[in-house]
Amino acid sequence: MTDTHPLPPGSTIGILGGGQLGRMLALAAARLGMKTHIFCPDPQSPAFEVTPHKTVAAYDDEAALAAFADAVDVITYEFENVPAATAAFLATRKPLRPGANALAISQDRLAEKAFLTGANIAVTPYRAVTSLADLEEALVELGTPAVLKTTRMGYDGKGQRLIRERAEAESAFAALAPKPLVLEAFVPFEKEISVVVARNSHGDARAFDPAENVHRDHILHTSTVPASIAEATATEAVWVAEEIVEKLGYVGLLGVEFFVLPSGRLLVNEIAPRVHNSGHWTEAVCVTDQFEQHIRAVLNWPLGDPSRLADVVMENLIGDEVHGVIGQLGPGVAPHLYGKAEARPGRKMGHINRVAVKTTRK
């Protein structure tokens, strides 16, 4: 039976992961009068700066996990690669939201695609690959170019190889094997959009407006809202996102990335059971932002109002880009920096939201 009792102000939320997402979740929890306890192996975690309660330990340290579970009222996480054993261990002690099921599905590209396909949701054509023979057969079926990916632990372009022609199959396979792999057809999409959607334990689901995403070097560069897509495409994206959280019996916020085809049709590229980089725009222009929305769901609170008060472009600050932030603080600019000490190349250091008077849609 699902526990739907709202946790009162003053409760402690345990957060696995101490990066910027955990940090922003902790800030949102504080605005609701909650305490937070961050669990992260990295002693330099930026989220450690926004709460006095932390555990620095490995995710398989059962003594540390047990003490953490004892210290909190509910547990959530900032990243989908929480080890299954960690999730299972914690879930027997305190409510884990979102649940282990969503975690298991989103950790494995094949499981995710199978789930979506089973829910009659269109995804990029794909084939499982466990041998070079599998790969060669899959390339015949899906054609080239195609993208070979590890089924697990890939993010920001890591763990994948573009195969332009069949002759590249062997080197691509050698680079990624012996991990389980998946070949995905190369989809001639027009743009990428995403929807962040929340569902609580009462079964209420609410989505934010779709964002149009542009990547640079495989890392999200900008999210623009409203997306320049047809109204019907926007409606369909929200519908699909709500369908996914409903089918998962999900509690929390989830990001859904879509490819928009020239016809306006949508394919789901990926889902992430957590607050999402492409939802950072919500903090600048929505009544309730994605971080508070996730926390509300985790607390069994009523979901907040995702209404958008203005148009916005979110831009990530990667590596050295953060050093120029003070010079960019013109009218309409809302910055958010993550407090990371070292601006390494490719590292997400912060973002800025450029807010403009609302022009279109809802």
Place this chain on the structure above:
Amino acid sequence: MTDTHPLPPGSTIGILGGGQLGRMLALAAARLGMKTHIFCPDPQSPAFEVTPHKTVAAYDDEAALAAFADAVDVITYEFENVPAATAAFLATRKPLRPGANALAISQDRLAEKAFLTGANIAVTPYRAVTSLADLEEALVELGTPAVLKTTRMGYDGKGQRLIRERAEAESAFAALAPKPLVLEAFVPFEKEISVVVARNSHGDARAFDPAENVHRDHILHTSTVPASIAEATATEAVWVAEEIVEKLGYVGLLGVEFFVLPSGRLLVNEIAPRVHNSGHWTEAVCVTDQFEQHIRAVLNWPLGDPSRLADVVMENLIGDEVHGVIGQLGPGVAPHLYGKAEARPGRKMGHINRVAVKTTRK
């Protein structure tokens, strides 16, 4: 010479006072990638829950103050009653923003009124009172009713007595003496408004839209924006607020409370050298809110954009009212709870902002 060098992300801001204002300042500082260190004598301070860096000590504990100053890059405060000796001690060690001058003026109702009058800014008619004879003479001059107040340490209606007729002079004087007192004429105002305004070390000043305030039991109940006042009155209020920070050479955010007379003319009731309860609406609907604006000024950063994206009513949650908050979370509602353990009568426990589509003014 004024130091105008911007402090970089990763700097530590020391905050005197660990109440809800200190807590909200710390949350805003975190969004700019800053660390915070809270100094407060109360071990249960709500602000201690949003940073790992704290000092629990008395404001006259020089060893603790010295260590605190060593640990931070700049110092600010959440309340105007920082002892002058504390401010002076700290200011020799690290930049104190706003400066000791603004503190000294706003700590003393007489000094404040003398400053404002000297700047040609209209205030409520008043007389200094150090004896019963003073009081009786002042009552002749200002008439009844009138309000007798201590010159120092008054807030939320504490430290004052309403004198309805001259016969009440002796009992009112006895209740408040031997503290230095001030008698203020009772002004037949139509409404109360306030403006929060920031100025940075470069001399830039920016005000938020005026809010219309309603008090209940001497405690702020609601702030409504836009205020239902004439455009000319709103413009005048902003002008006066900017004039005050300019004349003070102020660095930080300051709240200015006004009485609006039936003619539309304004009298300044009080100024507060800190973020202000009547500015809590800014967090829900402005590009930059009052907390970030104060932190930016304290850091010598460019000031943010105070533009307002929607209409809003801020409502304080006092004492037990906080227990009903989950039931009030309808469309347009943005809650903020302060994480205080005990809901004592009269205690500010949180606030909610009710956001509505923008209707009027700017």
